[in-house]
Amino acid sequence: MVWGRFRRPVFELPSVLDATGLLDKAFGRAAKATATGPDRIARARNLAAARVRIAGQTIESTLRGIVKGFPSLDRLPPFYRELVDILVDANQLKKHLGAIDWAADRTANMARDYRRRIGKSEGHSIGELRKQAYGRLSSLVEQVGPDLEALTEARRALRRLPEIDPALRTVVVAGYPNVGKSSFVRAVSSGRPKIADYPFTTKRVSIGHFDRGVERFQILDTPGLLDRPMAKRNAMERQAISALSHVADGILFLLDPTETCGYPLDDQRKLLAEIRSLFPAVPLLVLANKADLGGPRTEGIAVSSLHGSRVTKALDALLAELTNRGPGGAPRSAGP
Ligand SMILES: Nc1nc2c(ncn2[C@@H]2O[C@H](COP(=O)(O)OP(=O)(O)O)[C@@H](O)[C@H]2O)c(=O)[nH]1
Ligand SMILES: [Mg+2]
Numbered sequence: 001m002v003w004g005r006f007r008r009p010v011f012e013l014p015s016v017l018d019a020t021g022l023l024d025k026a027f028g029r030a031a032k033a034t035a036t037g038p039d040r041i042a043r044a045r046n047l048a049a050a051r052v053r054i055a056g057q058t059i060e061s062t063l064r065g066i067v068k069g070f071p072s073l074d075r076l077p078p079f080y081r082e083l084v085d086i087l088v089d090a091n092q093l094k095k096h097l098g099a100i101d102w103a104a105d106r107t108a109n110m111a112r113d114y115r116r117r118i119g120k121s122e123g124h125s126i127g128e129l130r131k132q133a134y135g136r137l138s139s140l141v142e143q144v145g146p147d148l149e150a151l152t153e154a155r156r157a158l159r160r161l162p163e164i165d166p167a168l169r170t171v172v173v174a175g176y177p178n179v180g181k182s183s184f185v186r187a188v189s190s191g192r193p194k195i196a197d198y199p200f201t202t203k204r205v206s207i208g209h210f211d212r213g214v215e216r217f218q219i220l221d222t223p224g225l226l227d228r229p230m231a232k233r234n235a236m237e238r239q240a241i242s243a244l245s246h247v248a249d250g251i252l253f254l255l256d257p258t259e260t261c262g263y264p265l266d267d268q269r270k271l272l273a274e275i276r277s278l279f280p281a282v283p284l285l286v287l288a289n290k291a292d293l294g295g296p297r298t299e300g301i302a303v304s305s306l307h308g309s310r311v312t313k314a315l316d317a318l319l320a321e322l323t324n325r326g327p328g329g330a331p332r333s334a335g336p
Helices: 019-031 040-069 078-087 090-119 124-143 145-159 181-188 235-247 265-278 311-325
Strands: 169-174 194-197 204-212 215-221 248-255 284-288
Touching (some): 019 145, 040 090, 040 124, 078 145, 078 235, 090 145, 124 145, 169 181, 169 235, 169 311, 181 204, 181 215, 204 311, 235 248, 248 311, 284 311
Parallel strands (some): 248 284
Antiparallel strands (some): 194 204
16 A cells, blocks of 8 residues: 555646647736726826736746646656556656746746836837737747647656556456457446456456455456566567556466467466566466366366456455465566
8 A cells, every 4th residue: 555645646647738729828827818008008008017927927836837747757656657668758757847836937037027118118118018018928839839748748647547546456367369358357346347458468458346345456457468478578568567566466477278369378388477477476376268178177266257266265365365375475576
């Protein structure tokens, strides 16, 4: 539970406007300004100053909101930090956020300066100064347009992260494709598993939840990751697998003794051995799925994801194993 305060850390990202959108918002608000004054000149002066103030404040607060809303990468739980590294270049992200911060400061100074000058001006030059202020605010925002675009991109990428809650204990389901992993997640989940994009594969991860007493667990299928030999992994997949070591409290390895999945049992056992060595400290339980089809007798608890037979019993066996190790038991590691 040590990550409780990072609950859903990256999903509440600020929406990022592009330069045009931001200027429309700022000048649109400024256009609604009204002003009073003892005479016509004073009213004109106050109105121009109010417009510059509102435009400046809108730009400044929007830019500051963008910077503040981005998760500080250093403070993310390790699992997310590793995934974020896959998705966005942290150094670039820092530069873009720095540029936005700078533009917010400049906006505040510029608006203050023009308001002062407008306050001292007369007649024709009031409107001239207001126009000049708008022009300079526009150029400033346009100057950080590429940074705003890059942040929009980063936001899009970060939003694709699966909604894994680092505060919950997590069971990861592994095994070759078509052995019944997604079916298992469905069978044991209360409610419908959520389907989310995984950043490192075109496949989609399914995340389910189940409760034992007062504790809520999450269970996830990891398509494209723990479902084939590690030898041909690219760097991104290896990093994603290593990220899993931070969230996996227990692993269920599904065998398909019927081989209707299309993979010989021998290959499935090799993958099992590989995953055991990747996560030596994580309790792992073997299940022999598709028992309803009556395949050969093998190691593991015989279950049927499709019919839901013995799935709860199997899950409880793993949970008992976790409890035996105690919370935060042996350190986890992965070396893909
Ligand atoms: N007969 C039978 N079929 C199953 C069982 N579990 C999964 N399947 C079928 O196997 C296929 C692959 O299942 P799926 O859950 O998508 O496997 P995954 O690729 O490991 O996620 C689907 O057609 C399922 O209906 C089972 O216990 N018994
Ligand atoms: Mg699946």
